Amino acid sequence: MTLIDNLARLEAAASGRARPRATVRHRHLSERPLVLVPLVTAGEAGAPLGALIGTERTSPRLLTVAQPRDRDLRFAFLSQLAEVLLPYVESFADDVEAAERTETDPETGKRVKVETELCADAPQLIVPSRAGVEFVRLLGRSMRFRRTAEQDPDAPYPAPPRVPLLGRWLTHYGERSRVPGSALLLAMTDLLSRHWATGQSSLEEQHLGALLAWIEAPEGTSGEAAALRAELARDADGQLLCPPAGPATDPAFDNDLLAPAIERHDRARSALAAAADGVEADALLASLAAAEREIEALVASRTRPTWDAVWRGLDALCTLPEAPHAVDRWRGDRWSFTGHRDRVAAGEPPQPRVDDAVTAANKLATREREQARLEAQEALDDPLVMAGRRLAGEAFAGVVTDVVMTYSEGRSPRPRPLVTVRTADRPHLDPGVKVYRSLDGKAQSAQFVTYDVEGEDEGEGEDGRDGGDGGDGGDGRDGAAGRGVGDGGGSLVVLRVLDKMGRGKEPDAGSVPEAGDRLCWTLFEHEQRGGPKLPDPEDTPWTHGGPPQSATTPSGAPAPGESPDPVTAEDVL
Structure with missing residues (x-):
């Protein structure tokens, strides 16, 4: 929490x-x-x-x-x-x-x-x-x-x-x-x-x-x-x-209303089964129907x-x-x-x-991956959720103050612009850590370079905005829920943008932040990667139960479906 x-x-x-x-509904309703x-x-x-x-x-x-x-x-x-x-x-x-x-x-x-x-x-x-x-x-x-x-x-x-x-x-x-x-x-x-x-x-x-x-x-x-x-x-x-x-039910309902009604139903049912002739059975059948209607009324209530x-x-x-x-x-x-x-x-x-080892491992990996994916998506969709991640140091928002175009070294230089962001948040950044922002529905990554020490003396800037101007997942909308977070003076964070800028020597239009843009960067990835490939079920090692039982009988015919649950004492009440 x-x-x-x-x-x-x-x-x-x-x-x-x-x-x-939350400011939006995070589950689909049919x-x-x-x-x-x-x-x-x-x-x-x-x-x-x-x-x-x-x-x-x-x-x-x-x-x-x-x-x-x-x-x-x-x-x-x-x-x-x-x-x-x-x-x-x-x-x-x-x-x-x-x-x-x-x-x-x-x-x-x-x-x-x-x-x-x-x-x-x-x-x-x-x-x-x-x-x-x-x-x-x-x-x-x-x-x-x-x-x-x-x-x-x-x-x-x-x-x-x-x-x-x-x-x-x-x-x-x-x-x-x-x-x-x-x-x-x-x-x-x-x-x-x-x-x-x-x-x-x-x-x-x-x-x-x-x-x-x-x-x-x-x-x-x-x-x-x-x-x-x-x-x-x-x-x-x-x-x-x-x-x-x-x-669940309430004990007072069980003891005072339900139990007597079921007893009356059981007596009427037993009496109907022991009826001697049709005339008596007709009268007892009406009594049984009345007992059933009473139970229906209790359940409905x-x-x-x-x-x-x-x-x-x-x-x-x-x-x-x-x-x-x-x-x-x-x-x-x-x-x-x-x-x-x-x-x-x-x-x-x-x-x-009971699942075999491979199926159980796949289910566990899927649930872990979907949990991380859900947490990331909820933060990207909801400024109120993103504000919590920012307070935890897992994201930061601010205003771009400067952009310097630089290029990678090598035979084919690629654009690697340095973007300076003024933020009042306190993210947990170490040199080389990657951060991400949402760009046209995809995650653009950048690398943390350093803090600009001079930014600590400059306060919050001329416009007085702090890290609350963009706690919305990076699409430029104002995140009202995040305003006022970290009011104690801003700092300048220098980032190197790494991707989503096109294949040319010059970045595509809109792919590089510009001075004055309000952005939100996250330290968590927006999409989760898949885990290592698991072996096929027939290759399951003996340490994990070995291969599952064959789907065919020794004669080559398909094996029958799993047998039904054995009858236990609980089934015969």
Whole structure:
């Protein structure tokens, strides 16, 4: 957390209102997201109680499980979930556009560009909190290895036809959510806390109602008091006015309302099974239907407030303009969705429970690279984020005071202009360190040469500007959030520009800064480099588990898919 973030939290605690941590929206929001508010039985993470799901704010679909411990009822719930979620996912699969991507030629080993198709958009799933993301991953793991009656007629507990496919998609979304900057599966609490700072801890911000109370607090009211009411206020029956659904439940709700309703349902179900004749069965069937409607009403009463809160959070986020680089990251999500669509269509087996060494290393390297890329892009897009990097000494902004054209030595001299920048920031610069600025969407690098000692005596210059005039990522716009940073006298930094000046002896127009330009230079690279090439999976050394199991049987036939999860004591409740 940067100094700017800490300052925003202190201001929020002092004023009683949330303070902005960003001036733009750093995550892409779909025009038609699918909102999922799950609810699970207390103490049993794998026993869903119900869910609200849908793409329309005013007409969500309510799914319930009258007895979460009943396997057949859980399968019916998952089947209904697949009926809603899979058509939404598949509606994005056929709308494609031509795109180019770089692949390795298997014959030459060289990187070549290949034209392929890319889905024009991707489905986006939004849950209330981080616990909802983990619930999606758990659902995916519990379903993707299940066997249907068509796949395995001898399966003891066959799953409904579309449930395994739903498990594969939820697993993909859960894995993609671990990639920094991804927007396929988002938690609303993480979205809001990324863009607003409150006086709460990060753990308290996982309560969506309390977090929105800080953001929506009217003028003259205290966000802290509103958040406290959202967490603790109860009605005359002792039930929370803002239940923590998605997927947790309140113990008072479990003990006072839910447990008795489920008991009445179980008694009505047992009595119906033991009915002696049709007349008695008809009366008991009405009693069972009434018990089911009671449970549906209870689930709706717990999930609807959270459903409305998620949509209010989307309204708040839509007031911020989308960051330029968020579109690029969403394109990566579209590639991820397209790739999984192709794997499913090709009939590939489900994702394995445990990745082999090469796959695990690739995933870890991708997440590390995307984390560094996300931090750089957010700073380039947002002057408020860049101000935090400047205060940390990872960037500096200032005004160009002088440009001296020099050339490299050698048979073909290249322009290497010396640019002097007056800045009030205090970057961590050592001789030879490279710095970068954004030039037409690309990073132009320069090398730190020295400090001009005379600049320390000249103060801030005639115009009185300091390092706050350009904390915007280097595109020349004023960064109001960075003004006033480092007011204690400016210094002159001498840089040697190294590239992005064209191939001629004279630099291209606009490629060299001019005196009076306001620029922001960063000590971090704008684009991350790829790591070393990993061996092929079949060449994995024995120290890392050896090669994965062969994809064929000894007879040469394709090996069957991974066997389903073994039945354990937890599966037979």
